Amino acid sequence: MGGGLYNQIILETLIPESLPGVSLFMKHGTNYTLYKGPDLPFTERDKQRLVNGQIEYLFVFSSDLSDYNLYVESNLSELLENEDFSLGKRQEILCQASVSYVQEIFDAPAMNIKSNLDRCKSLIKHILSDHFSPHQLMSTLGSLVSHNSYTYVHSVQVSSYMTALYKLRNTEDEILMDVGIGGIFHDYGKVYVPQMILDKPDKLTSSEFEEIKGHPKLGHDALDQLGILNPIALDIVRHHHEKFNGTGYPDGLTEISRYAKIASIADVYSALTTNRSYRQALTKEVALDIMSDQMKGSFDTYYLSMFSAMLE
Numbered sequence: 674m675g676g677g678l679y680n681q682i683i684l685e686t687l688i689p690e691s692l693p694g695v696s697l698f699m700k701h702g703t704n705y706t707l708y709k710g711p712d713l714p715f716t717e718r719d720k721q722r723l724v725n726g727q728i729e730y731l732f733v734f735s736s737d738l739s740d741y742n743l744y745v746e747s748n749l750s751e752l753l754e755n756e757d758f759s760l761g762k763r764q765e766i767l768c769q770a771s772v773s774y775v776q777e778i779f780d781a782p783a784m785n786i787k788s789n790l791d792r793c794k795s796l797i798k799h800i801l802s803d804h805f806s807p808h809q810l811m812s813t814l815g816s817l818v819s820h821n822s823y824t825y826v827h828s829v830q831v832s833s834y835m836t837a838l839y840k841l842r843n844t845e846d847e848i849l850m851d852v853g854i855g856g857i858f859h860d861y862g863k864v865y866v867p868q869m870i871l872d873k874p875d876k877l878t879s880s881e882f883e884e885i886k887g888h889p890k891l892g893h894d895a896l897d898q899l900g901i902l903n904p905i906a907l908d909i910v911r912h913h914h915e916k917f918n919g920t921g922y923p924d925g926l927t928e929i930s931r932y933a934k935i936a937s938i939a940d941v942y943s944a945l946t947t948n949r950s951y952r953q954a955l956t957k958e959v960a961l962d963i964m965s966d967q968m969k970g971s972f973d974t975y976y977l978s979m980f981s982a983m984l985e
């Protein structure tokens with residue numbers, strides 16, 4: 674589930690003299706040119722020149738993404754509290770860090786996830802902070818889709834919607850964290866589905882659809898075997914495609930946990946309101962209408978109306 678050879682990074686995340694040894698690239702049209710090799714320092718003067726040249730983004734090679742992500746995450750509190758940056762810029766930094774992190778866990782061997790869970794928790798804590806409204810975070814995340822694989826952005830979006838919705842009625846911090854982690858990992862099973870099927874712009878054949886439908890159970894079983902997620906997060910991974918009327922998959926449940934109910938609402942809403950190769954993003958109003966009319970019976974109406982009210 675690769676995210677491309679070059680990954681866009683935000684210039685403001687680069688703190689002069691502290692950058693690890695990664696190569697930085699600039700984009701000219703469709704070409705990438707080397708701006709700085711891994712052994713050269715990145716100085717205050719370099720940064721100022723780029724800012725003066727109205728450069729907002731640079732690029733790092735995929736093989737350097739992991740080092741860059743760790744670098745941003747270790748400076749994230751400082752970056753997010755830096756009042757020299759606009760709130761919009763800080764939001765963008767947080768969203769980009771979260772999406773890059775998800776890209777890393779989806780692309781890395783499964784056994785590495787275990788050591789990365791603390792990073793996941795720390796990002797969710799920032800997402801939950803009162804600095805940012807879910808509304809603003811979502812529009813920032815939506816704008817990242819063109820530069821990142823949809824699944825990574827979608828995972829962060831689902832996690833953010835779920836925690837925002839859960840937080841309205843419940844304040845147990847520990848459970849909130851599990852809900853957030855469940856949201857990040859809900860589509861993990863898609864790493865086992867061929868990319869060609871996931872990206873197919875045309876209607877899926879029934880066997881392709883069956884293959885996609887395998888992802889909740891595959892994700893659940895893989896993560897369960899690793900023994901890193903607790904039952905709430907695992908429940909979200911396995912049951913986010915269950916429907917309130919019992920016609921969902923993989924288990925056709927009629928009794929669904931509140932976590933999975935919230936997950937299915939966040940999942941469908943995020944999908945409908947995001948640009949995809951086969952259709953434009955729907956507006957909030959149209960998406961909510963479809964969910965309550967055409968998809969009647971899919972969702973718990975109590976949580977769906979709470980979700981609609983949250984988006985007012």
Ligand SMILES: [Fe+2]
Nearest residue numbers: 859860913914
């Ligand atoms: Fe899914």
